[in-house]
Amino acid sequence: MSCEKFQEMILTDYLDRELSAQRRASLEAHLTQCPGCREFAEQARKGAVEPFEQLERLKPSPQLWANIKEAIEEDPQPAVRGALVDFWERLKLLFYFPRPALALATVVLMIVMLLAVLPKPIGRNHIAQVESVAEEEVEYLASLMEGTESMDSDGNGGYGTAIEEYFL
Amino acid sequence: MDISNDIVKRAAAGDPDAFEEIYKASAGYVLNVAYRVLGAREDAEEVTQDVFLIIHRKLKDFRFDAAFKTWVYRITVNVSINYAKKSNKARNRTVEFKEELAVCEQANQTREADQELHEKVVAGLLGVLNPDQRACLVLRSVEKLSYQEIAETLDININTVRTRIKRAREALLAVRKEVMNNVL
Ligand SMILES: [Zn+2]
Numbered sequence: 078m079s080c081e082k083f084q085e086m087i088l089t090d091y092l093d094r095e096l097s098a099q100r101r102a103s104l105e106a107h108l109t110q111c112p113g114c115r116e117f118a119e120q121a122r123k124g125a126v127e128p129f130e131q132l133e134r135l136k137p138s139p140q141l142w143a144n145i146k147e148a149i150e151e152d153p154q155p156a157v158r159g160a161l162v163d164f165w166e167r168l169k170l171l172f173y174f175p176r177p178a179l180a181l182a183t184v185v186l187m188i189v190m191l192l193a194v195l196p197k198p199i200g201r202n203h204i205a206q207v208e209s210v211a212e213e214e215v216e217y218l219a220s221l222m223e224g225t226e227s228m229d230s231d232g233n234g235g236y237g238t239a240i241e242e243y244f245l
Numbered sequence: 246m247d248i249s250n251d252i253v254k255r256a257a258a259g260d261p262d263a264f265e266e267i268y269k270a271s272a273g274y275v276l277n278v279a280y281r282v283l284g285a286r287e288d289a290e291e292v293t294q295d296v297f298l299i300i301h302r303k304l305k306d307f308r309f310d311a312a313f314k315t316w317v318y319r320i321t322v323n324v325s326i327n328y329a330k331k332s333n334k335a336r337n338r339t340v341e342f343k344e345e346l347a348v349c350e351q352a353n354q355t356r357e358a359d360q361e362l363h364e365k366v367v368a369g370l371l372g373v374l375n376p377d378q379r380a381c382l383v384l385r386s387v388e389k390l391s392y393q394e395i396a397e398t399l400d401i402n403i404n405t406v407r408t409r410i411k412r413a414r415e416a417l418l419a420v421r422k423e424v425m426n427n428v429l
Contacts, residue, residue: 085411088410088411088414088415089407089410089411089414090392090407092414093385093392093410095391095392120418120421121414121418124417124418124421125413125414125417125418125421126386126414128363128366128367128370129367129382129386129387130386132281132367132387133360133364134273134277135273135276135277135280135286135289136273137272137273137276137293138290141272141276141290141293141294142265142268142272144290144294145268145293145294145297145298148294148298149264149297149298149301152298152301152302
C-alpha cells in the first residue's frame, strides 16, 4: 500500500479508531518503518483532533426551557391539533366504503326494503334470511374498513417521520 | 441520552411532563451540536428552540424503527445547517482566528491557561469548513459518534462520512500549516 493510502487511513479510520484489528496492525507496522507517515500521523492528531478534545460544553439555561415552553404553548400547530386531525381521518374512514362493497350493500338494502313491502305471509321467511345476509355484510364491511386502516398505517413506512420532506 | 419508548409515546400523546423529560435528556447535546456548527451561543439557543418545537410537532409521527437519539440529532443538524446557510451574518471567523492559532502554537499554551483563546481557535477552525463537513466533524469529534451512527443520522453512505471527515481534516491541516509557516 502506498504512503498516500496510509495517510488517508490515518486521517480517518485510524484517528477515529474505526480500523479493524488487521488493518490497524498493518498500518502500525508501516508507521514503524516510515518516518513520513509517522510525522503525518502526529501532525494530524495535533492539528485536527486534539483541538476538539474535551471541549467545554454549554449548559442549557433555565431561560431556554422557559422560552421553549412558551413557544410550544403558543404554537399554532401543536401536537394536540395533530390528534384532532387524526380524529377527522378516522371519521372519514368510517364513511368510506370500497366501491364494490358499497354497490353490494346498496343491492342488499334494496332487497331488504322490497321484501319489507311485500305481503307478510309470503315474505316473512325471506326477510329473516335476507336480514342475516345483511348482518354478514355489515361485518364484512367492518373488516374491510379495518383492513384499510391497517394498510394505511403500514404503508407509510419511511424513516422515523417525514422530517426530510420538512426540510426540502 | 436515555429516553424510553414509553416517555416518547406519552409525550406524543400530549403529556407535558414527558416532553420535559425528553428536553432534559437531550437539550444538552442539541445545544452543543448547534453551538459547534454555528459558532455563537445565541444562534445555538435559537436553533435549540426551533429543534424542540419541531420535535414537539413531529413526535406523533415518530416511528420506533429509528433510534430516538438519531432522530433528534438529525433534526438538530438539519436545522443548524439550514440556519448556517440562511444566516446573513457571514462570519469572518477564518480571518480573525489565525492570530490566535499562531499564539497557541507558538506559546504551546495549555488550554486551561487560556480557555477563551482556545475557544476562538476552535470556532475559527470549524469556520474553515463548509456546513456539511462541519456537521460531520462535530458529530465525530465533539459528540463521539461512530461513522455508522453519523451515516444514520445524516442519512448518507458511510463512505461519504469518511470522505467528509477526510476533507475536513485536510482543510484544518492546511490552515495550520499556513499559520505555522507565517510564524516560523
Ligand atoms: Zn509511509
